[in-house]
Amino acid sequence: MISFELNGDKVTYEGDPNMPLLWYVRDELNLTGSKFGCGVGMCGACTMHLNGQPVRSCSTPMAAANGARVTTIEGLNSEAAVAIQQAWQKLDVVQCGYCQSGQVMSATALLENNKQPNDQDIDMAMQGNICRCATYHRIRAAIHEASDTLAKEVS
Ligand code: FES
Ligand code: FES
Numbered sequence: 001m002i003s004f005e006l007n008g009d010k011v012t013y014e015g016d017p018n019m020p021l022l023w024y025v026r027d028e029l030n031l032t033g034s035k036f037g038c039g040v041g042m043c044g045a046c047t048m049h050l051n052g053q054p055v056r057s058c059s060t061p062m063a064a065a066n067g068a069r070v071t072t073i074e075g076l077n078s079e080a081a082v083a084i085q086q087a088w089q090k091l092d093v094v095q096c097g098y099c100q101s102g103q104v105m106s107a108t109a110l111l112e113n114n115k116q117p118n119d120q121d122i123d124m125a126m127q128g129n130i131c132r133c134a135t136y137h138r139i140r141a142a143i144h145e146a147s148d149t150l151a152k153e154v155s
Contacts, residue, residue, distance in 0.1 A: 004065045007031075007075025017063035021055075022046045024062055025072060033073035033101050037130070044129030047102035048072050054109040056128070073101040079153070080111035083146035091142045095133035103129050107143050115150050117143065 003012045006025070013024060025031050025048070034057055037045030041059035048057045049071040050064065076085075084107050087093075094100050103126070110117055110125040117125065122143050131139070 002062050002066045004067060005069045007071055013062055015062070018061045020058050021048065021060045021062055021065055021070070022057035025057065025070075031072055031074050034105075035098055035101055037099070037102075042128075042130070043099070044102040044106060045099050047105040047129065049105060049109055052109065052112065054106045073105060076105070076108060078108065078112060080115075080146070080150060081108045083149040083153075084108050084111060084142070087142040087145035087149065091138050091145060093135055093138040093142050095131075095135050099129060099131045099133075100135075103131065103135075103139055107139065107146070110143065111146060111150065115154075116147055 001012055001014050002017060003010065006029070011029075022034060022036060025034055026036070034048055035045035036058065037043035039058045041056040044056065046056055046058040047054050049055070050060065051068050084104055088100070088104065106126055106129050110122065114121055119140065122140050126139060
């Protein structure tokens with residue numbers, strides 16, 4: 001049996017340990033904020049946090065979640081996550097929206113690990129998240145905006 005914490009709740013799973021985490025979260029728990037894009041770890045639409053680190057849940061087997069702490073967009077509520085979501089709204093980052101759950105997950109993980117990333121840090125952290133609408137400039141600006149907000153809260 002596989003058991004782990006999902007968005008603060010304990011969950012257990014007794015099926016195929018090789019099934020992708022994304023399938024379980026979307027199809028069995030009906031949490032559809034994490035998107036299916038490529039299905040092979042190349043686009044970032046399915047990004048979740050596993051013990052605070054961004055992972056591609058389409059390519060993460062259920063077995064990898066055992067004993068771990070998993071967070072999806074529905075459970076994101078850290079200080080960095082709030083700052084990111086407010087910056088996303090303020091700068092009107094979203095276009096079609098399909099990639100944005102994954103973008104927010106990766107951006108939040110970045111700020112949780114590095115509160116003042118430079119452009120290079122941002123490009124490195126976000127390089128696995130593809131946006132077909134090319135919102136990259138607004139994403140980068142919004143991460144800086146959220147970083148400034150966090151810095152003001154500390155000072
Ligand atoms: S759907 Fe997981 S990386 Fe594209
Ligand atoms: S906003 Fe459309 S794919 Fe990114």
